[in-house]
Amino acid sequence: MELAIGIILGCCALGAGLAMIAGIGPGIGEGNAVAKACEAIARQPESKGSVTTTMLMGCAIAETTGLYALVIAILLIFVAPNLLVNILVNTLKSL
Amino acid sequence: MSKTGLKFKILDAVYLAIMILPIVFGIVLQVLTKPVAEGINITGARVYFTIPMPIQNFPITESQVNSLLVLIVILGFCLYITHGMTQHISLKRQHLAELIIEKVDGLVKENMGEYFKGFSPFIIAILALSAFSSLITLFGLYPPTSDINIVGGWAVLVFFLITYYKMKCGPVQYLKGLAEPVPLLAPINLISEFATPVSMAFRHYGNVLSGTVISVLLGSALAGLSSMVLGSLPGFLADIPLFQVGIPAVLSIYFDVFSGCLQAFIFAMLTMMYVSGGFPAEEYEKRKARKKIKNK
Numbered sequence: 371m372e373l374a375i376g377i378i379l380g381c382c383a384l385g386a387g388l389a390m391i392a393g394i395g396p397g398i399g400e401g402n403a404v405a406k407a408c409e410a411i412a413r414q415p416e417s418k419g420s421v422t423t424t425m426l427m428g429c430a431i432a433e434t435t436g437l438y439a440l441v442i443a444i445l446l447i448f449v450a451p452n453l454l455v456n457i458l459v460n461t462l463k464s465l
Numbered sequence: 466m467s468k469t470g471l472k473f474k475i476l477d478a479v480y481l482a483i484m485i486l487p488i489v490f491g492i493v494l495q496v497l498t499k500p501v502a503e504g505i506n507i508t509g510a511r512v513y514f515t516i517p518m519p520i521q522n523f524p525i526t527e528s529q530v531n532s533l534l535v536l537i538v539i540l541g542f543c544l545y546i547t548h549g550m551t552q553h554i555s556l557k558r559q560h561l562a563e564l565i566i567e568k569v570d571g572l573v574k575e576n577m578g579e580y581f582k583g584f585s586p587f588i589i590a591i592l593a594l595s596a597f598s599s600l601i602t603l604f605g606l607y608p609p610t611s612d613i614n615i616v617g618g619w620a621v622l623v624f625f626l627i628t629y630y631k632m633k634c635g636p637v638q639y640l641k642g643l644a645e646p647v648p649l650l651a652p653i654n655l656i657s658e659f660a661t662p663v664s665m666a667f668r669h670y671g672n673v674l675s676g677t678v679i680s681v682l683l684g685s686a687l688a689g690l691s692s693m694v695l696g697s698l699p700g701f702l703a704d705i706p707l708f709q710v711g712i713p714a715v716l717s718i719y720f721d722v723f724s725g726c727l728q729a730f731i732f733a734m735l736t737m738m739y740v741s742g743g744f745p746a747e748e749y750e751k752r753k754a755r756k757k758i759k760n761k
Contacts, residue, residue: 427731
C-alpha cells in the first residue's frame with residue numbers, strides 16, 4: 371500500500387518535470403522574436419512602439435504551448451496524486 | 466455645482482470609500498477566515514460556503530468574492546475620476562480619465578478598424594477588470610485571475626462575441642468559412658475554433674498562477690536559507706528573517722505588477738484581434754451595398 375502510494379507520488383512528480391521540458395520551445399521562440407525585434411528597432415528607431423507591441427503579442431502566443439505544459443504539470447502536482455490515491459484506496463477496499 | 470462646495474467634498478469622500486472599503490473588507494475577511502499554515506502551502510481558492518442546488522452544489526469561493534470586490538473598486542474608481550467633469554478641465558483627475566479614454570479609443574481604432582468603434586467600452590472593461598484582479602495580490606488577497614473558472618468565463622464571453630461577428634453574414638457564410646481552404650480540413654478548423662477560448666483562458670490563468678507558485682517557492686526557499694545561516698545563533702537572533710526582507714518584493718514587481726498588467730493588455734489585444742479578424746468585412750460591405758440597391 372505504502373509502496374503503491376509512493377510510486378504514484380513519485381511518478382506524478384516525474385511526469386510534471388518531464389512535462390516542463392516543453393518550456394524549452396517557447397524559450398527559444400521568444401528569444402528569436404526578441405532578437406528580431408531588437409534588430410528592427412535598431413534599423414528603424416521610430417517604429418519602436420508598434421514593434422514592441424507586436425513582439426509582446428507574438429511572445430504571448432508563443433508562450434501558449436509552454437503554458438499548456440505548465441497547466442499539465444500543475445495538475446500532476448496538485449490534483450493527480452489525491453485523485454489517484456483515492457482511486458487506489460477505493461479499489462483496494464472493494465477487492 | 467462649485468468645485469469646493471461641501472456637497473462636492475462629501476461625494477468625493479463617498480466615492481473614495483467605495484474604492485477603498487472593498488479592499489479593507491477583503492483583507493478583514495481573509496484575516497478572519499484563513500487558517501494559519503505552516504511551511505509551503507499552495508492551494509486553490511478557498512470555499513467560503515456552498516449553496517445546495519438540485520443538480521450540483523454551488524460553492525461560493527474566494528475568487529468569486531474577490532472579483533466582486535474588484536468590480537466595486539473599479540466602479541468607485543470610475544465614479545471618482547469622472548466626478549466634477551466639465552468641458553474645460555478644472556480638476557487634475559479629469560486629465561487621467563481623458564487620457565485613459567483617448568488611449569483605449571486609439572488602440573481600438575488602430576487594431577479593429579472604424580466599424581468596431583463602439584467596442585472601446587468593452588475593451589476598457591476587460592482591461593480594467595483583468596489588471597485590477599491581478600493587482601489585488603499587492604494587498605495580499607487571492608487574485609481571481611489565478612482561478613481558471615473566472616478567466617474561463619471571460620474567454621467564453623469572448624468566444625461568443627467572435628462567433629457572433631463571424632455569423633454577421635449569416636450561418637451559411639460561417640459554415641462556408643469553416644470548410645476553407647478545402648472541406649477536408651473542416652474538423653481541424655472546428656477544433657481551432659474551440660481552441661481559441663481555451664488557449665486565452667489558459668494563457669492568462671497560467672501566467673498569474675505560475676507567478677504565485679514561484680513567489681511561494683521562493684519565499685520558503687529564502688526562509689530555509691536564513692534559518693540555515695542564522696539558525697545556530699541563540700535566542701531571538703535565530704528567528705530574524707534575514708533574506709525574506711526585500712528580495713520577494715523585487716520578484717513581486719515582475720510577477721504581480723508587470724505580468725498582471727501585461728496579461729491584461731494581451732487578453733484585450735487578443736480579444737480585439739480575434740473579433741475583428743473573424744468579421745468578414747468585405748462580404749458584409751458587399752451585402753450592405755446590395756441591400757441598399759434593392760431598397761431603392
